[in-house]
Amino acid sequence: MEFTAIPGVGEKTAASLARLDDAERALRDGDVAALARAPGLTAGRAAAIARGAIRKRHGDDGGFLATSHTRDLYEDVLGLLQARTETTYAEKRLETLFPSTAESRIEEVRAFASEAMAREVDDAVLDALSDVAPLKSPPTQRVRERCLATADAERYAETDEAYPELSVEIVEDGRDIAELARSYSTVVVIDETFAGIDVEGDVRVWPDALDRPADIVPERLLNFFAANRSRLLAAAEVHEAAGMDPACSLADLRDGLSRVDDDGELVGDDELTRLTNAVDDVSAAVSTAESVANDHLRDAIREQDVTIEGTDFLSLVEQGARVDSLLDRELADQYDDALAKAREHVVDSLSLKSGEDGPVERLFPTDPTFPVEHREDVASRLKTELGAARDQRAARLKAELATDLGDLREPVEALVRDALERDVELAVARFARDFECVMPxxxxxxxxxxxxxxxxxxxxxxxxxxxxxxxxxxxxxxxxxxxxxxxxxxxxxxxxxxxxxxxxxxxxxxxxxxxxxxxxxxxxxxxxxxxxxxxxxxxxxxxxxxxxxxxxxxxxxxxxxxxxxxxxxxxxxxxxxxxxxxxxxxxxxxxxxxxxxxxxxxxxxxxxxxxxxxxxxxxxxxxxxxxxxxxxxxxxxxxxxxxxxxxxxxxxxxxx
Missing domain, CATH: 3.40.50.300 (P-loop containing nucleotide triphosphate hydrolases)
Known part of the structure; x- marks a missing residue:
């Protein structure tokens, strides 16, 4: 469609309309919500453009309202209809109804109105409609634990535009990729030339990355559903209350929404919750483990039978006297027990599983010392490894959920659109009922x-x-x-x-x-x-x-x-x-x-x-x-x- 052929549409507006995926359908159906998603278009302007498109399609010159008082009367009539809507969408959508001399347009609306007048006006439907609104696009959110990598400068620009949520890095060889793998939980390489690369970390070579956004950045889809949760649930309720045939499975929709919170984060996965809590609690668990070890050694020292009194011995130790040899000779077993208790505390408090406790074995020095102090680099390593496990599991679960929700992405657009259109129909039905109308x-x-x-x-x-x-x-x-x-x-x-x-x-x-x-x-x-x-x-x-x-x-x-x-x-x-x-x-x-x-x-x-x-x-x-x-x-x-x-x-x- 040549958008500039629509009355009132210039080159700038036409360019905005061209950026919509379904502009022609929206113009045909008078979908002001879809048109208003075009850059720079307000809902009022979208309604005016929709009217222009309808007039052009039916050959209407727009001259029916010939005087200012006629136009005022039309506004009064339109206001009576708009007062019977529950949504802003329906209010604007009714503005696409106008008096016409074109028989085709009159008959088109008469068919719609006749069907609308047969609708039952149910309070439960009206209550549900009050929470329905056109779906919105959430703002772009940066994802910092994942990146894309390429050695191709042209693909870099294309990828950077396709995935504004992620960092896109230029690499030259496997060493660059290995370096990225130490900084990111997941690295996606989009060049096939790196297939088979063997580096430590979660590195994936996906040459078709541009074609699989649900795998690359599932957060995009999850954020969309999270941001529109209340609107989607309200639309589902409208369909149920009105007995409408939904465009998608409402059970699947509700199940998908139950697995993501309002911030687009996953909920309901116990393993992910365990890993998330573990990452958050590493510092506290290590600090407490130090206390466990030192408390055990204090008790052991007090009870130790040596030439000097145990209390004097403890005082010396606490004053910084070199007692490594004494600890090694007299309390070696007790020191090992203290470390075992400290490690056990870390494992238990963080709910670590087999294979995750490797750094815990190196967390405290094996040579006897008092007081016991953890190795900060090992604690950091533990937190990094747990964080990577958390991020990788989250990414996998998000990709799985995004795949499930991806099948619903287009149907939910229809689900909400149908609910909003029902409000338009009910406005006509309520008008006809309130003023005891008939078709002329x-x-x-x-x-x-x-x-x-x-x-x-x-x-x-x-x-x-x-x-x-x-x-x-x-x-x-x-x-x-x-x-x-x-x-x-x-x-x-x-x-x-x-x-x-x-x-x-x-x-x-x-x-x-x-x-x-x-x-x-x-x-x-x-x-x-x-x-x-x-x-x-x-x-x-x-x-x-x-x-x-x-x-x-x-x-x-x-x-x-x-x-x-x-x-x-x-x-x-x-x-x-x-x-x-x-x-x-x-x-x-x-x-x-x-x-x-x-x-x-x-x-x-x-x-x-x-x-x-x-x-x-x-x-x-x-x-x-x-x-x-x-x-x-x-x-x-x-x-x-x-x-x-x-x-x-x-x-x-x-x-x-």
Whole structure:
């Protein structure tokens, strides 16, 4: 795919996308989490790129949202969907849903939405989803007990780039490799020319090292699983709670995760634990062993029957007198016993096995001396050998675990992705459930809404009165103040937006044509000055030119200037729209004046107030076709005329 062909993608962004392993799939599926892994891309930018890719694939020019108020309404609708997500991923993923004129795109989303609406919304699934997030890549961690070696400068650069966790060393011959083997627990030589080399230490000749990262640096894979433990377990829980078919064995996944801690270190292997503890305890064990030996010799000296008193003899010894010959002659056996006890203590306290205690035999001088002191070089050697054994076992176990987890690496990506996509589906399902939605039907001209209720009203949805409204062509909508004219326009806008997004709509039944653009103009705040008035006229001049099959919603345009001029302007706009076979609903209190000024028969619908109760209007929210609704002042005068015997109200009522 040519990434720069996507609207809004330049060379720099294209280069970032090219570094992803699955960029084309992510663009096709709208996977904003995968796209956001590209260098320099935020989740918001990833969503925008995904939208651009979808538009390009379906040939959508992105012109449906034709006015700023239309775009605001779309943001409100999108916000209702996003409020029903549990994950940030789903919130961003929903931004890839947009109103389109492309039948292929609408049908694509309708298929998704129909399947989503069939999902059961279960609290256990929602709870599990709250801990799911896209998988992250942990930072590179240096591995210091292992290195790579090569005599080839070109392979050095390639290897250094492939394995930033390890040191890569240049060697010339076997002596260089032997030197490395004294500094590292494991040396991996990547040149075949060194095959069969015989040096002391753990030296492996693997010419195919670049192809086996799980063996060379298993820590990379273990760190990935450790860093994503909570996300993976949460995704597994989502699959179980929702009855989803997982992309991998959840038992194998949990078993693998149980063998590595949050730092990527192995757990659960007793032998590795023994060696680790032994390395950590060498110094303490040797120090205590010295005390064991010296305590034994002190006791032996005190009890020794020699010419001088034992206590005097001990005092001499402790003052530094040369007593080697005396110890050798009088206490040779006791000295051997003391060393045996000291060595035994080291072996027992470190839980050393046969073959590991070689340095322990050389840890204390065999020539009698007092006090007994260990040989530091031997203690260091013991610690080094135990450390090497520990590191080699850890490396082997890590490689084995990495092999097991390696089989899960790609499946867990799908596991988490499927869990996150379930959140997107459930957001649509919750929206449809909360607002009692149905899938709309496309066909005919204009729109027909039965039992529609706006989800944007500031009241409980259950308390919203249902509205039936059908419009074909150009129509004026009249009605009393606070009777619901604006909320009816909002309902029409919401229904049309959702339908063109391919989503369910809040109504009992909806039929509409596929509109090319949605123009929604909100009510102006007061009379405009000359400059603003001119700019508004320019906007409506542009509106009268362009594509057919547009839906135009306008709320009280007459407020832009004085009523007489407004009626003439609105009449002129309606004439142009009627000539283009557009669908339009203009809310206006000047329906009579507009009819008189127009050169065609303007349809007028009315939201009728049926009376007043306790000072409050009682309104039939569904517009009545071909009916000019009465105004609020007329209703009040009518009420007073009926309640009072004053003829003034009767005469005033005749004026309406």
């Amino acid at each position: 039907e496309f066909g005919g001209s204009g729109f027909a809404i039965e039992g529609g209720r706006s989800p944007l009203l500031d009241v409980d949805f259950a308390d919203v009165d249902p509205v039936d409204y059908t419009v074909e062509g150009v129509t004026l909508l009249s009605g009393v103040n606070s009777g619901g004219k604006t909320s009816t326009l909002d309902l029409v806008g919401v229904v049309v937006l959702l339908a063109h997004m391919g989503l369910p709509v809040p109504a009992e039944r909806v039929r509409l044509e596929t509109f090319e653009e949605l123009h929604y103009y909100a009510k102006s705040q007061g009379t405009l000055d000359a400059g603003a008035f001119e700019a508004t006229l320019r906007d409506f001049a542009d509106l009268t030119e362009g594509a057919e099959n547009r839906l135009v919603l306008v709320d009280e345009l007459e407020s832009i200037t004085e009523p007489g001029a407004s009626a003439k302007i609105i009449a002129g706009i309606l004439e142009e729209l009627d000539g283009q076979d557009a669908t339009a609903v203009f809310v206006s209190h000047l329906a009579g004046g507009i009819r008189e000024a127009a050169d065609f028969h303007v349809a007028v619908d009315g939201i009728e107030a049926v009376g007043l109760e306790d000072g409050q209007l009682v309104v039939n929210r569904s517009p009545v076709k071909d009916h000019l609704a009465r105004s609020t002042p007329e209703l009040i005068v009518e009420k007073l005329a009926g309640e009072s015997g004053n003829a003034f109200y009767d005469r005033l009522l005749k004026k309406f």
